[in-house]
Amino acid sequence: MNASLLLRRCQLIAQEASGQTVDIAIAAGQIMAIAPTLEISAPIELDIGGQLVSAPFVESHIHLDSALTAGQPRWNLSGTLFEGIEIWRDRKADLTIEDVKTRAIQALKQQASLGVLFVRSHADVSEPSLSALKGLLAVREAVKDWMTLQVVAFPQDGLYGSETNAALMEESLKLGADAVGGIPHYELTREDGVRSVHKIFELAQKYDRLIDIHCDEIDDPQSRFLEVVAACAIRSGLGPRVTASHTTAFGSYNDAYALKLMGILQRAQLNFIANPLINITLQGRTDTYPKRRGVTRVKELWQSGLNVSLGHDCIQDPWYSLGTGNLLAVAEMAVHVCQMTGQDEIDACFDMVTSHGARTLNLQADYGIAEGQPANLIVLDARSRYEAILNRATVKYVISRGQVLVETAPPAVTWHGE
Template identity: 45%
Template structure:
């Protein structure tokens, strides 16, 4: 029998060592010592660690490598960052978005990062960034698994064309339904957007990844609605809540109710420590909050 690839003398993350890894058709078919089959390619790991690739499960590739365009975020706050993106959007071109994204993908692969989920803004009527990243997804498919989230950055209800554009983006082949309920004009609009977006995902058979409660406000509780809608629509296992930073400011009694709801709905949580540790708490004097969701309690 001839295989596509054998990696010999590998150490694994679980502590096992001296193993061979056989691959056929892009998949691992065997992990054992002393595989005798021939292979088109053989790599000697030399006893080094062989691990799964890194995954970046929350990214914004339409904005990558754009520092200083059109200016710097002087306050360092999320709201100025969103405002800056609004200034940059009219200046974007298909070629520039794709070029920056491809440059980033080269950097990612060089660090062993082979799977990326990126949100892409759908509030620009041109859907320029969507089309550019769909092109990028096709071009990098041989070496990166790129998943796109239709993200109504300016609010599903707050932005007048977001609902129409989100449907257009999904029709073009975007993989995941996104949202940003805490950015709607009212808490009620935020909750309504969660319900509407989850219903779209249920009808289309898609996953959901919602920017949720990226705020220092302990009353920003859209993750509760996301959990309820996930259970109501039978979306368990297909939904993620990103950021969830308001949980760092919630009282413990409420969180003791919230965590079981999240677990019951089988919602995954995507924390963004590198980002939120510098974005959150900007309005605090002292003590300054760190902006991390409750990872130990969730585990």
């Protein structure tokens, strides 16, 4: 078979330490061959010049239904999670499928241009119209030729926040949501929260779906739904198909409880997602000083061998008015907030927005740079993961399904001084 695209002198992460490069040949949307030197030609040949070629970034946690709505209908003045939920309740009153589709595709194009080709988005399913879910399911179909999108049915107002919400969740799964979501810490009582977690597992088994729960996204050290999620994962055996998002209260638990919990989590083998941009912004708002960071124990979870990925969570919405969708900004924030400043730790933060995210999304064989894999890869203006985070490197080429989808020139700096 003839190659359609050839990348010369690529630095793969696996050979970062040695500095050895490889050529990568692509044909029919797949990686055809990888070798130090390939004696073939192709209609398009790119000399990568020893720069880093990675599997694409994976956005493991975002809310595309609310993306690009900052200030609508008003600004979040307290900056808290709960005022954000109030504002979103007003904004979503006039949500339409078209409105969701337009903004979501705009946000996905923005992320794809920054090297993100796999995204898990939550869709609020607390409204009887299910406009957010229907809009995002339509988007999943519309972008499938260049982007893989997973949609989580997310009961923003609580699974038991109203009499209809549990039925709306089940309807969402019948419509084709990829995962069951939840928000146990926002339910009316602790008992409702526990009941919601059990219901989520029951539905995931009934419809054979993944699970991704907004879990303990609060500074309250008494918010302990993570142990409930872990227990359900152990008893059901679903662990690797289950994700606990945020778990910010874990950062406020006393160490004796945290140590006990860590043992349970290792048995459960859940996936974890921290959203450092948003966690550092929303949490700690009721503290004076010292003020908590409000981020889960990323470093300790990672050191325990558990799968941790990082998400952007929000792009210009009621919870966070900033954000461009750049996962290198997320990784850079994790380095700071989670104190992951060692060389291995910085590399791990890069992995948390790439391969670890792929594991969270259960992408398995669809992800990674190897012969026979789908040809999804990115070329960074950097020679290593460290340089990529250091410089928030430009993603020069985004290759999706074997085609160059986006090309971006790094900024050119001209020095006119002495």
